[in-house]
Amino acid sequence: EVQLLESGGDLVQPGGSLRLSCAASGFTFSNHAMSWVRQAPGKGLEWVSTINYSGGRTDYADSVKGRFTVSRDNSKNTLHLQMNALRAEDTAKYYCARGGGNWNFDSWGQGTLVTVSS
Amino acid sequence: EIVLTQSPATLSLSPGERTTLSCRASQSISTYLAWYQQMPGQAPRLLIYDASNRATGIPARFSGSGSGTDFTLTISSLEPEDFAVYYCQQRSNWPLTFGGGTKVEIK
Numbered sequence: 001e002v003q004l005l006e007s008g009g010d011l012v013q014p015g016g017s018l019r020l021s022c023a024a025s026g027f028t029f030s031n032h033a034m035s036w037v038r039q040a041p042g043k044g045l046e047w048v049s050t051i052n053y054s055g056g057r058t059d060y061a062d063s064v065k066g067r068f069t070v071s072r073d074n075s076k077n078t079l080h081l082q083m084n085a086l087r088a089e090d091t092a093k094y095y096c097a098r099g100g101g102n103w104n105f106d107s108w109g110q111g112t113l114v115t116v117s118s
Numbered sequence: 119e120i121v122l123t124q125s126p127a128t129l130s131l132s133p134g135e136r137t138t139l140s141c142r143a144s145q146s147i148s149t150y151l152a153w154y155q156q157m158p159g160q161a162p163r164l165l166i167y168d169a170s171n172r173a174t175g176i177p178a179r180f181s182g183s184g185s186g187t188d189f190t191l192t193i194s195s196l197e198p199e200d201f202a203v204y205y206c207q208q209r210s211n212w213p214l215t216f217g218g219g220t221k222v223e224i225k
Contacts, residue, residue, distance in 0.1 A: 037162075047207075047213060105164060106167075
């Protein structure tokens with residue numbers, strides 16, 4: 001069974017940084033692209049970033065480009081999202097999802113909440 | 119950026135009814151469209167991929183159709199667990215984009 005478990009969400013001040021992690025199990029992690037998708041409170045889904053299976057290609061939404069960095073450790077089956085220069089509009093639940101790019105988001109974690117507020 | 123417009127925003131229906139949800143793309147996306155269901159307080163779940171293929175474990179009452187710019191998700195007979203929010207999503211072009219969602223609520 002595919003399992004994705006996010007962690008690292010917290011309350012952070014504007015301009016601050018946070019690192020999210022997603023621990024994957026139940027599948028061959030190194031064979032799959034992985035993504036982050038977020039959902040602001042009461043709003044719809046917004047794609048944030050995708051990293052390919054090897055980590056050799058990354059893509060970002062314009063809203064986070066230059067501030068967020070996605071990475072993966074295939075030896076530890078873990079996906080990360082380094083979030084810098086956080087803004088109030090980054091407040092959302094962040095989901096880790098398997099897929100992205102040429103692949104559908106076929107499995108999702110339960111999300112981790114990031115709140116940016118002073 | 120490809121904009122996906124979902125309509126209507128809300129549907130008020132009764133269990134057993136048939137319903138059709140619409141998703142329109144701002145430019146042609148072939149059949150690179152997926153549908154997701156999100157129940158309250160839960161993560162989204164993949165329902166349909168490549169416009170018309172049901173994902174693993176999805177009941178046959180869910181079906182998808184369309185190509186190019188116009189797509190539909192049909193639920194043939196609503197079950198109580200189908201009252202949720204439904205999103206479409208395209209993977210034809212970067213950035214990946216989602217529609218704004220259609221909420222199917224109990225009448």
